[in-house]
Amino acid sequence: MIKFLIVFLSIYSLMHMLFFFRIKVLLPDGRLVQWLSFLFLFLMILMPINCRLVEEVGHDLPARMMAFVGFYWMGFIFLAFVGTLVMEIFDGISWGINRFTSLKFPLLSGKIPPLILLGVVTALCIYGSIEARDIRIERLYIMTDKLPAGTDHLRIVQISDVHLGLLVRGKRVKVISDKVQSLKPDILVCTGDLVDGKISHLPELTDLFRQIRPRYGKYAVTGNHEYYTGVDYSVEFTEKSGFTVLRGEAKTIPSLINIVGVDDSRIPRKKQEKRLLSSVQNGLFTLFLKHRPLVSEETVGLFDLQLSGHTHGGQIFPFGFIVSVPFPFLEGYYNIGKGSGLYTNRGTGTWGPQIRILSPPEITVIELKHKLPPLSDFASDSQN
Secondary structure, three states: OHHHHHHHHHHHHHHHHHHHHHHHHHOOOOHHHHHHHHHHHHHHHHHHHHHHHHHHOOOHHHHHHHHHHHHHHHHHHHHHHHHHHHHHHHHHHHHHHHHHOOOOOOOOOOOHHHHHHHHHHHHHHHHHHHHOOOOEEEEEEEEEOOOOOOOOEEEEEEEOOOOEOOOOOHHHHHHHHHHHHHOOOOEEEEEOOOEOOOOOOOHHHHHHHHOOOOOOOEEEEOOHHHHHHOHHHHHHHHHHOOOEEOOOEEEEEOOOEEEEEOOOOOOOOHHHHHHHHHOOOOOOEEEEEOOOOOOOHHHOOOOOEEEEOOOHHHOEOOHHHHHOOOOOOOOEEEEEEOOEEEEEOOOOOOOOOOOOEOOOOEEEEEEEEEOOOOHHHHHHHHHO
């Protein structure tokens, strides 16, 4: 955690510095203004950490206010940093052309370019806050011959990365709960990061989830934020919400489906995953719940569908290009061979800034349908 904080603060501070040097032309002259600007940026750099510290000591309302300011500022500064970087690259190219050719390209100097930057970033933040509330229903249809006779259809609904905490609470959960119930799932699964804060004083959240009663149950796995919050605390909340939390476990719903789930871990547990998946090779469809969309080669072919989350689809464009480096299965469905597939949910909630750009939140509906036998089988049956 210490290493993560050092890296985070270093990168976050650098983003603020670059932004400041680009917009300082807009500030009035005078040391007092300069120092006040530095103080504001310093406070904003520390705000995401400070709001968590205030939450830990039980001051919920101040922590929420700090989180609102700090995390929305985080979204603003990321977009401003991207815009500033584009402007710096443009100026660098213009300088090179002007230096080595007779052409005269303009530089983005003066007050107009940073004013345009601030206006565009503000507009994007407003749009992103609207998109973050627009939960899409994504549907995946899978034909399989592993459904038992008499079961032609099975509907699995996936939520992921809800991030219940300082900013995501009752209203958001009510929307999610209503949408899930309207989909009439046979099974509901949550692929991690349901919990992201101290919310035991909000029993209405568990009540909303308990209202969802699929006929074959609700299953969940832990994500990395369950560990950040406290895994025992997070698992207790998830179980109170009516989920069966699979922590390196395999469950078989008799004569229907296998559901395997593993805890989130930075260290891949290849042997555990292979052992678990090998234990349910019984001819039924095997659903594998794993928070991070990473696949061990030795497990491919042992499951039919892996459901994951974690990436948020990048959440704020163009951050997805960075996320896709460690997680190439960024969003959507991927056929990974040997009869196995993987689906990465973009997240039903939002982490940090309640902003999404070109990556709307989603609830996924997986429709398993009974695959009809080949026509040749019908022909042979008729001849017999």
